[in-house]
Amino acid sequence: MTARLDEARAVDVKSRSRICDEVSDALLAAGTVPPFEVRSADLVNDPYFICADRYWRSRFQQQPTVRTALECARWMTDHVRDESWGVVAEQWALGNGFLNRASADPERRVAEEAEEAGTGRDAERISLFLSLYHAGKLRANFSFDELHAFLAFSPSAVAAGSLRDEHSVFGALQAFAAFGSRTLTVAYASELLEQAWSSPRRTRHTVDICLHGLAFAPPFDGQGQLLRGHAEEAVQEYPDDHMFRARLAAGLHLCGQHTEALQSIDTALALLAASPTASLSVLQDQYLTKRDAIQEGRLRALQDAEQQRRWEEQSAANAQLERALHTSSVRAVEVVAVFTAAIAFAVGSLQVTLTGKIPLTDRLWLLAAQGAGLALFALLIVGGTWLITRSHHPRGRRTE
Incomplete structure (x- = not known):
């Protein structure tokens, strides 16, 4: 068995995976736990870890109970090196919890x-593993809400002691x-997020x-910006991780950056296809669904932009028509005032002209006085119209 796993180091990824499956199946058939030591959590290049991972995954699938988690945790205390224990524990507890989510044990059974x-230290590790498995x-x-109560008050979580920190x-x-709860505030959830995110012991899980919680939280103000910012940091730290590319696409989508979101989800699909360990069928369906949503959002944004453009053009045309009608009304009043004054002057001057008893000089002065009065009348009408309507002119210029 050791020789076969050592041989697997020098072959390609597919051959290595096949050898690890064969060794794992042999161990299961013999009813024997893996006798070798696990020194890393490399799921691509370390055949010992790959084989142990396949073995315990099969064990959990056969019996997805907390009892299996206890047996796995006990095996880890003797076969996983200390420097790799935390990463392996997170990988197996959370991963197998996700895969076997349909068969959750009651919290009482986890405590038992x-x-x-x-x-002791090993007991704290086992309690942490059991807690992470159930939490997964x-x-x-x-x-x-059940998860929040379990992490805060369950005996198994409390028994993990200092490992919780x-x-x-x-x-x-x-x-x-906290982000998914309907009873806890977004401010509280954000505080917990920043504490975990800024931890010097932050791991890939x-x-x-953290990104999962932000992506699936009920909508709140600033959600898109918060998810986008943290996902961008995650992509910088793990540039080849398809999951973080997909989370970044979700954040960009929430921020209305549909073109960038489409590019990010396409990158996630390409990385997923090249991943030798990913479950293509499940994740690919999720990513394609997200891609469809981004495409719909992009199309809707284009339609909204076109509708906005048409609305602005119509508003500008309406404003121009309003200004034209307003200007025409003012000009009409001014023309009527001048025309009325002209008619009055013509009628008055005719009467003065036809009256023969008044001397010519007096007639000229009378006509001049009458013309001046009518001109002043017309000027007052035009000036008053301008004063009444002048407040509309600056607004019309701004509309242009």
Whole structure:
């Protein structure tokens, strides 16, 4: 068995995966746990970790109970190196919890199994593993309030002791539960998120759960900007991670940046296709669904932009027509005033002219006085019209 796993180091990825499957199946058939040591959490190049991962995944699928999680945690205390224990625990507890989410144990059963762990550092590790396994199921089922209560008050979570603070993924799960809860505030959830995100012990699973919580939280102000900012940081840290590219696409979509979101989800699909360990069928369907939503949002944005353009053009045309009608009305009043004054002057001057008893000089002065009066009358009418309507002119110029 050791020789076959050592041989798997020098072959290609597909051959390595096949050898690990064969060794894992042989162990399952013999009813024997893996006898070798796991030194890393490399799911691509380390055949020992790959084989152990396949073995325990099959065990969880056969019996997806907290009892299996207890047996796995006990095996890890003897076969996983300390420097890799935390990453392996997160990978197996959360991953198998997600895969077996349909069969969640009651919290009482989790507490009973945690009591068998005893005391000491190994007992804290076992309790943490059991808590993460059960929390992984609650997270996968979006049981936000139940998850929040479990992490805060369950005996198994409390028994993890100081490891709760050492593993930032624990805080990330609390933030995930708070964002999805209908009873906890967004401010509280955001505080938990920042504590987990800024932890010096932040792991890839911490990043994943934080982004998951932001992406699936009920809508709140600033959600898109918050998700986009954290996803951009995650992509910089893990540029080849298809999941974080998909989260970035979701954040860009919420911010209305549909073109950038489409590019990001296409990158996620390309990275997913090139990944030798990803479950193509499930994740590809999710990414394609998100891509369709982004496409619809992009099309709707284009339609809204065209409608907005037409509305602005119509508003400008209406404003121009209003100004034209207003100007015409003012000019009509001015013309009527001048025309009325002209008629009055003509009639008055005719009467003066036809009256023969008044001397010519007096007639000229009378005509001049009458003309001046009528001209003043017309000027008053025109000036008054201008004073009444002048407030409309600046507004019309701004509309242009």
